[in-house]
Amino acid sequence: MSESSDGPLLEVADVRKTYGERVVLADVDLVVNPDDVVCLIGSSGSGKSTLLRCLNLLEDVDDGVIRFEGREISDPRVDRRAVRSRMGMVFQAYNLFPHLTVLENCTLAPRRVHGVSRSDAEARARALLEQFGLADQAAKHPDRLSGGQQQRAALVRALCTSPTLLLLDEITAALDPELVGEVLTIVRDLAEQGTTMVLATHEMSFARDVATTVCFLHEGRILEHGPPEQLLTDPREARTRQFLRRVLPPA
Amino acid sequence: MTQPPQAATAWEPSTRELERREIRRRLRLRSTLTATVAVVVVFVGVGVLVVTSPGWPRVHETFFNGHHARASLPGIWSAFWLNVKMFMVAEPLILVLALAIAIARGARSPWLVPVRLVAVVYTDLVRGIPTILLVLLFGFGMPSLQLQGVPNSPIFWATAALVVSYSAYVAEVFRSGIESIHPSQIASAEALGLGRGQTMRYVVVPQAVRRVVPPLLNDFVSLQKDTALASTIGVFEAVFVAQDYGNYNFNYTPYVVVALFFVALTIPLARFTDWLGRRYSERERAGAR
Numbered sequence: 001m002s003e004s005s006d007g008p009l010l011e012v013a014d015v016r017k018t019y020g021e022r023v024v025l026a027d028v029d030l031v032v033n034p035d036d037v038v039c040l041i042g043s044s045g046s047g048k049s050t051l052l053r054c055l056n057l058l059e060d061v062d063d064g065v066i067r068f069e070g071r072e073i074s075d076p077r078v079d080r081r082a083v084r085s086r087m088g089m090v091f092q093a094y095n096l097f098p099h100l101t102v103l104e105n106c107t108l109a110p111r112r113v114h115g116v117s118r119s120d121a122e123a124r125a126r127a128l129l130e131q132f133g134l135a136d137q138a139a140k141h142p143d144r145l146s147g148g149q150q151q152r153a154a155l156v157r158a159l160c161t162s163p164t165l166l167l168l169d170e171i172t173a174a175l176d177p178e179l180v181g182e183v184l185t186i187v188r189d190l191a192e193q194g195t196t197m198v199l200a201t202h203e204m205s206f207a208r209d210v211a212t213t214v215c216f217l218h219e220g221r222i223l224e225h226g227p228p229e230q231l232l233t234d235p236r237e238a239r240t241r242q243f244l245r246r247v248l249p250p251a
Numbered sequence: 252m253t254q255p256p257q258a259a260t261a262w263e264p265s266t267r268e269l270e271r272r273e274i275r276r277r278l279r280l281r282s283t284l285t286a287t288v289a290v291v292v293v294f295v296g297v298g299v300l301v302v303t304s305p306g307w308p309r310v311h312e313t314f315f316n317g318h319h320a321r322a323s324l325p326g327i328w329s330a331f332w333l334n335v336k337m338f339m340v341a342e343p344l345i346l347v348l349a350l351a352i353a354i355a356r357g358a359r360s361p362w363l364v365p366v367r368l369v370a371v372v373y374t375d376l377v378r379g380i381p382t383i384l385l386v387l388l389f390g391f392g393m394p395s396l397q398l399q400g401v402p403n404s405p406i407f408w409a410t411a412a413l414v415v416s417y418s419a420y421v422a423e424v425f426r427s428g429i430e431s432i433h434p435s436q437i438a439s440a441e442a443l444g445l446g447r448g449q450t451m452r453y454v455v456v457p458q459a460v461r462r463v464v465p466p467l468l469n470d471f472v473s474l475q476k477d478t479a480l481a482s483t484i485g486v487f488e489a490v491f492v493a494q495d496y497g498n499y500n501f502n503y504t505p506y507v508v509v510a511l512f513f514v515a516l517t518i519p520l521a522r523f524t525d526w527l528g529r530r531y532s533e534r535e536r537a538g539a540r
Contacts, residue, residue: 014265026262063268076275 088158148179390484
């Protein structure tokens with residue numbers, strides 16, 4: 001059923017999410033084609049993280065449809081684990097498992113979910129760690145690494161299963177400016193290699209460089225979206241202008 | 252594709268959402284049915300196995316006799332109050348003493364090293380002695396000392412033995428809770444200028460206690476049952492009464508009756524602590540997943 005070559009990889013239509021009385025997402029529409037890098041921007045509480053969590057099925061939507069690789073994944077009968085095994089997610093607070101070494105963090109899902117042999121999983125993890133400059137950290141436990149290293153390790157962990165879609169939830173928000181660079185360089189490389197990504201970010205210059213589409217979220221709605229050169233320089237909505245004035249350095 | 256900011260119109264679920272709710276309802280119904288069938292099959296199976304066993308009529312007569320249950324009930328009921336009183340008195344003392352021991356073990360001041368040593372020796376020693384031996388030692392040994400101003404009743408010494416024994420176990424439970432609190436919590440408390448004692452009192456211990464409620468309950472339930480050990484030094488509590496009745500009437504039904512009394516006491520307590528734990532986690536980690 002998955003016809004990922006033609007048609008969008010991910011399609012979100014009229015998605016709504018509420019926590020009790022509070023509407024967190026309303027009428028959210030989004031199309032992600034293969035090789036797209038979609039940046040979600042907006043102030044804290046605008047629904048960026050919730051949207052990512054809905055895409056990953058960590059949260060159930062209250063209305064609307066999410067399609068991934070041509071299949072509706074917002075259906076209650078869908079096998080969540082199968083969906084998640086095709087998506088990678090990286091969290092703001094890294095969420096590495098502290099009781100496992102970096103290498104074990106990276107080989108857990110390939111070995112236990114995807115049934116990859118130990119030696120194959122370790123070979124792939126080591127290759128990726130090497131590529132991300134973490135080769136000599138493989139045997140350490142996560143808490144012994146710097147924040148930037150931990151977040152890079154978390155990215156490797158997400159990539160080890162070769163996901164078709166990568167979700168990144170403000171992955172640089174907990175890092176100091178020096179470390180932000182090393183993580184973003186990697187995401188930029190991934191984008192250039194054609195990794196399809198949806199990411200929530202506060203890094204506007206990064207969004208301008210890497211994104212194919214930027215979506216501005218305000219109070220749970222995608223207020224406007226478009227290519228970064230248009231949206232970040234000449235937004236249609238007053239709200240977007242207001243937000244950008246606050247976050248963009250004066251040109 | 253992008254909507255203009257719409258006026259807050261009343262939201263109506265789409266047909267797809269209604270369909271999905273229907274599917275969810277069906278899935279829930281199916282899992283409820285599966286659960287019901289599984290429960291019935293397992294329990295009926297076990298029941299049939301027991302009732303059809305060759306010795307069942309004999310067991311039924313000696314352990315589940317209605318007449319003997321009724322006859323022994325008043326005696327057990329009044330004796331059971333003694334068990335309840337014993338653990339009601341012992342439990343608060345155990346909690347206080349155990350927490351004090353746990354905190355003493357974590358003391359870092361050089362002046363408190365003797366206290367720390369006492370705490371370590373106390374837990375090591377007391378936990379190594381079977382509770383029944385402590386009850387016997389206290390019940391028969393202490394009155395022989397003929398101390399002035401101390402009661403000589405076996406109930407008093409049985410309770411004291413339970414307090415001593417359990418406070419050593421519970422102290423270790425508290426200590427594991429205290430040690431499970433992440434060092435960053437202590438760092439941030441000390442960064443605010445709190446002293447070591449204040450850090451313990453306001454930051455570490457409250458979090459530690461919440462974390463160890465389930466094992467604390469475990470020990471509490473265990474304590475309730477160990478009040479029966481008082482019978483070894485002649486306290487006429489519920490188990491002793493049941494034993495007494497059984498010996499005179501050649502029927503063990505009173506044991507089952509006593510067991511039911513203990514069970515009736517522990518189940519509501521377990522549900523209560525579950526509820527308490529859920530309430531804490533809902534309040535403190537809402538949305539954190």
